[in-house]
Amino acid sequence: MKKCRIMGKILSLSIIMLAGTAPVLSLNIIHEEILINGVPGYTVPNPSVKVGELQDTSYTYTGADCVVYDYGVEIDDYVTIVVIDTGLVEEDWKELEQNSITNVDIVGFLTEDDESNIKWITDPEDSYLDDQVFFIHGLTVISAIAAIARDVKVIFVDIQMSNLFKTDPYGFEFDDYKLWEWLDDNQASKDIDIITCSLSKSQDFATSQILQKWDDLLSKDVIMVASAGNKGNYMNQANSIEYKYPQYYSHWYCIGSIDHETRTTGTPLSTKNGRSSFSSWFTTNVSGNHIVNWLAPGNGIPKLNRPIQLDYYWRYAYGTSLSTPYLTAIIALIITGYHNGIGDSTDPSLQKVVDILLYASSRSTFDQKMGYGYVDAYLAYGKAYTEGTLAS
Amino acid sequence: MNKSMEKYLIVLIMIPLLLFSSIFSVNGEVPVIASRVSKINENIDIIISGDHYNPNKTLFEMSLEVEILNRDNKNQTVIELDIPEYVVQINASFVNQSLELEQLGMVIDEGASYIYPSGITKENGSILFYINQSGLSQLPDGNYTLWRPINTASSLGWVAPAEVLLTNITVISGVMNIYYADFVIYTLPELSSEISIVLVITLLISCAILVVNRRRTKTA
Numbered sequence: 001m002k003k004c005r006i007m008g009k010i011l012s013l014s015i016i017m018l019a020g021t022a023p024v025l026s027l028n029i030i031h032e033e034i035l036i037n038g039v040p041g042y043t044v045p046n047p048s049v050k051v052g053e054l055q056d057t058s059y060t061y062t063g064a065d066c067v068v069y070d071y072g073v074e075i076d077d078y079v080t081i082v083v084i085d086t087g088l089v090e091e092d093w094k095e096l097e098q099n100s101i102t103n104v105d106i107v108g109f110l111t112e113d114d115e116s117n118i119k120w121i122t123d124p125e126d127s128y129l130d131d132q133v134f135f136i137h138g139l140t141v142i143s144a145i146a147a148i149a150r151d152v153k154v155i156f157v158d159i160q161m162s163n164l165f166k167t168d169p170y171g172f173e174f175d176d177y178k179l180w181e182w183l184d185d186n187q188a189s190k191d192i193d194i195i196t197c198s199l200s201k202s203q204d205f206a207t208s209q210i211l212q213k214w215d216d217l218l219s220k221d222v223i224m225v226a227s228a229g230n231k232g233n234y235m236n237q238a239n240s241i242e243y244k245y246p247q248y249y250s251h252w253y254c255i256g257s258i259d260h261e262t263r264t265t266g267t268p269l270s271t272k273n274g275r276s277s278f279s280s281w282f283t284t285n286v287s288g289n290h291i292v293n294w295l296a297p298g299n300g301i302p303k304l305n306r307p308i309q310l311d312y313y314w315r316y317a318y319g320t321s322l323s324t325p326y327l328t329a330i331i332a333l334i335i336t337g338y339h340n341g342i343g344d345s346t347d348p349s350l351q352k353v354v355d356i357l358l359y360a361s362s363r364s365t366f367d368q369k370m371g372y373g374y375v376d377a378y379l380a381y382g383k384a385y386t387e388g389t390l391a392s
Numbered sequence: 393m394n395k396s397m398e399k400y401l402i403v404l405i406m407i408p409l410l411l412f413s414s415i416f417s418v419n420g421e422v423p424v425i426a427s428r429v430s431k432i433n434e435n436i437d438i439i440i441s442g443d444h445y446n447p448n449k450t451l452f453e454m455s456l457e458v459e460i461l462n463r464d465n466k467n468q469t470v471i472e473l474d475i476p477e478y479v480v481q482i483n484a485s486f487v488n489q490s491l492e493l494e495q496l497g498m499v500i501d502e503g504a505s506y507i508y509p510s511g512i513t514k515e516n517g518s519i520l521f522y523i524n525q526s527g528l529s530q531l532p533d534g535n536y537t538l539w540r541p542i543n544t545a546s547s548l549g550w551v552a553p554a555e556v557l558l559t560n561i562t563v564i565s566g567v568m569n570i571y572y573a574d575f576v577i578y579t580l581p582e583l584s585s586e587i588s589i590v591l592v593i594t595l596l597i598s599c600a601i602l603v604v605n606r607r608r609t610k611t612a
Contacts, residue, residue, distance in 0.1 A: 040503060086500065117551065137500050138477070160443070161477055161498055173443050174498075202497045203522075227501040230473040244499070267545040268503070277553070278473055278503065321502035354567060 038300035039266030044314035051147050052101040053300050058297045059093065061260035062326075063378030064148050067333055075152040078345035079335045080107070080185060080190055081328060083142055084157045084197040087135035087168065093124035093313050096142050096154075104146045104154050107190070111158035111171050118182055120146050121354065131204065133168035134161045136306065140317060141198050143304030148377070153192060157183075159199060165213035174245070175205035180213035193335055193347060196328040198227040198250075198321035200244040214251040221350040225328055227281035227320035228256040228292045244280075254291065255296030256281065257323040258374045268318060270299050279320055281369040288323045292371040294357065296330070298323030323392050330377045331357070334384040341388020348387065356383045410481075425508065426555035427540040429480060431457035432570055436531060444496060444520060450528035451520065456480060458515040458540045461575045462508045470508055471543045471551050473520075475500040478519045479540055486534035493536075496520040527596045531568065536561040 038057060050056040054065035059157055067073050075104065088109060097103050109121040111128065121128060157179065158171035171181040183192065195217070206214070217224065226247045231272055247254050257276035262271060275281075276299040281292050301322040305315040334356050338348040348356070360380035362373030397418075433455040444451055456479060462468045484493040498580040523532060538561070542554045557573035 029499055041505065137502060140502060159498070188528075198501050200499050200501065202499070229499070230501050230503060232473070267551060317502060319502035321474075321500060324501075 001235070033334075035337045038261055038263055038270070038281070038316055040268065040316045040318040041266070041298055042316055044302045044316060047101055047302065047314040054332050056302055057261045058301050059148070061297055062330070062374060063376050064330070064333075066378045068148055068150065068377075071381075073333060073336060073340075074150045075332050076339050076345070077153070078191055078339060078347070079149075079332050080153040080155060080192050080194075081145060081332060082155045082157055083138070083145070083325075084159060084195065085138040085141055085173075085199065086159055086161045086311070087132040087171065088122045088129065088138040088142075088156050089132050089135045090126075090129045092135060092139040092306070093129070095304065096139065096146060097124075099143075099146070100313065101314070102146045102150050102190040104142060104149070104152050106142075106154045106156060107151075109156045109158065110179075112176070112178065114361035118178055125352045128170070131170055132158075133170075137321065138196070139306065140303045141196070141321060143314075144301060144322050144325035145196075145329045145332075146304075148159055148326065152329075152332050153191075155192070173205070174201050174383070175207065177209050180217075182212050184213045184216045184220075187217060187222060192217075192222055194328055194331050195222060195224045196324055197225070197246065198319075198324045200226065200229065200247055202244070204248065206246065206247050206249060211249070211251075212360070214246075214249070218251060218350060221353075223331060223346055223350055223353055224252045225255055225324055225331070226252045227324040228254050228282075230278040230319050230321075231280045232278045238353070252372075253293040254282070255320060255324045256292040256295045256328050256371065257318070257320050257370075258295035258370070258387055259299050260297040261300070268299060275370050276318070278318070279323075279369075292369065294327060294361065295374050296323040296326040297374070300324065301326065304348070319392060327375060330380055333377060333381050337384030338388040338391075339380040340355050341385040341390075342392045343388075346391070348384065352387060354389065359383050423555035424462065425468055425470060425542060426461040426463070426543050426557060426575055427542040428459055428557035428573055428575060429456055429538045429540060429559040430459040430514070432538070432559070432561070433454070434568055434570070438529065439520075446522060448526055449494075449522040449524050450526060451522055452531070453518050453520050454482075455518045456516075458517075458537070459575070460508050460513045460515070460540075460542065461577065462510050463577075464511070465510050467507045467509055469545055470506045470554070472504045472506070472546055473543065473551060473583050474501060475504055478517075479515075480517075480519050480538055481541060482519060482521055482536060482538045484534050484536045486532050488532060488534075491532055491534070492524045494522045494524065496522070504542075531561075531563045531564050533565065549590060 044050050044056065054069045059065045093106055097106055107122070111119050111121070113119045119384060121126065138156065145152065160171045160173055163169050183195065186192065214224070228247065229244055246252050255281040259270040259272055259274050259276050261270055262272040277293060279295065279298065299318045300316045300321050301318070302314045303317045303322065305313050307313065331353060334353055340347055357375050357380065358372060360376045360383060362376065363370065366372060437453040439445060439451040439453055478495070482493065482495055538559045539556050541556060543551045545551060546553050557575070559573060560571045562569045
């Protein structure tokens with residue numbers, strides 16, 4: 001009898017001890033759900049608010065929500081962004097133009113045909129697009145632009161890519177002079193203002209002819225931006241795979257990633273206002289563009305994802321591939337702000353755009369790893385509008 | 393409860409702790425994911441036309457096989473900081489020190505993750521690289537190293553490098569010798585949730601019996 005009583009007490013104690021852990025377990029689950037916001041790899045909750053009204057912290061951090069949602073600024077008809085990427089398919093093209101939350105106007109798809117002639121496609125149903133192999137990243141970059149630079153005109157440039165498993169034989173090589181020549185020759189007629197690239201080559205492809213074309217584009221006030229990289233260390237180190245082109249060249253402004261919020265769960269972690277742990281930077285021991293010029297949010301940014309079942313959906317992603325279109329979109333807002341201020345489609349000079357970016361930068365001094373910090377979209381748009389007004 | 397019963401209970405507590413201590417500590421210490429280049433085709437192609445052809449250099453294409461080892465019993469996530477065109481990397485030091493190797497490749501600066509099943513997954517493909525001398529008919533003498541960079545998510549939430557084994561090629565007088573590193577293959581013991589629960593309950597009951605027994609002894 002006594003033994004039974006003892007055993008009973010022991011069992012009760014065990015049950016109490018086990019039960020005691022239950023609230024902790026459930027608390028952890030709730031904690032996880034709250035912090036899921038912004039975590040790369042997870043679906044964006046309530047995208048019509050988070051993206052549609054730009055209430056996600058990745059947008060409120062720079063004040064993009066004030067410019068785009070509160071003031072209702074849409075990009076005017078006189079801003080065109082060239083997106084250089086690996087591919088785009090018919091469904092993604094159509095979705096990017098018709099997404100219910102935000103969209104862009106893809107005016108054309110530039111590539112080369114089987115005989116290495118320039119091919120300019122304006123119909124998303126063109127059969128050429130059926131053969132695209134690598135195309136997910138194109139959707140990522142353009143959707144990241146679309147979230148902020150609404151209705152902006154986009155020209156897509158198709159670049160070849162292969163990996164161990166698949167080969168995409170279509171599109172340009174970076175070192176194809178025709179590509180840069182076309183961009184330069186058509187800058188005025190296509191009203192090209194910005195060229196953005198979230199890719200890099202490990203070989204230097206810039207021949208003297210290509211460098212000349214880049215010089216020409218700069219002289220036409222085209223701003224060229226490219227991603228800093230995700231290796232979390234310095235680049236352009238001699239004898240290393242980390243050489244990055246075109247980022248190496250000072251013709252291109254190089255964009256790293258800043259953490260817009262603190263997150264203690266998920267991968268990568270995030271510390272508000274810090275350079276994202278993956279965001280690469282440049283040493284000073286080599287010639288060329290050895291600086292990261294600016295950072296932009298790139299750790300937990302909404303992007304449009306291809307449907308798993310029925311519909312496209314928004315998902316958080318990370319990488320300087322996301323930071324670069326983010327800053328690209330802010331530059332589109334700057335050019336639009338200038339147009340709105342001046343009252344016509346006169347573009348600001350490249351130097352003027354850079355001055356506005358510096359004015360709205362979070363840092364007044366340059367830092368080797370963070371450049372001039374991030375650009376406040378609200379300050380930048382206001383400054384651009386004022387500059388336009390003063391120039392009118 | 394007598395002393396021998398108490399000893400028995402202490403042993404009961406100690407056994408699982410000793411037996412399963414490796415499981416409790418394993419996640420932080422043993423690389424679950426490992427990679428290696430497991431096969432290289434010694435017939436290395438020299439490419440003399442096409443988009444990448446450069447008359448001032450020799451362009452080589454090396455076919456190879458990569459193995460990714462997941463030592464866990466369940467799927468593991470591999471994290472790529474970016475998406476490289478060619479996932480295998482190569483570098484070299486040449487006898488002729490004026491020679492340099494330049495690997496072709498493009499990188500997409502977006503993070504990505506992939507799921508790898510338990511055991512070994514094989515990947516086949518090729519890499520392209522230049523050596524800065526035209527007209528070479530074979531790999532120049534020297535030492536070459538190949539590896540497949542790979543990362544996993546650490547328990548702290550950040551990207552942690554996994555185990556990367558190096559494959560070395562030595563070329564002497566044109567003769568190629570390849571040295572493959574071998575995986576240390578063992579799988580992590582599986583600790584199912586059912587076993588965990590039984591284990592925890594056994595420990596708790598044993599502890600509780602000991603506590604009660606001590607109290608009774610004191611009272612007496």
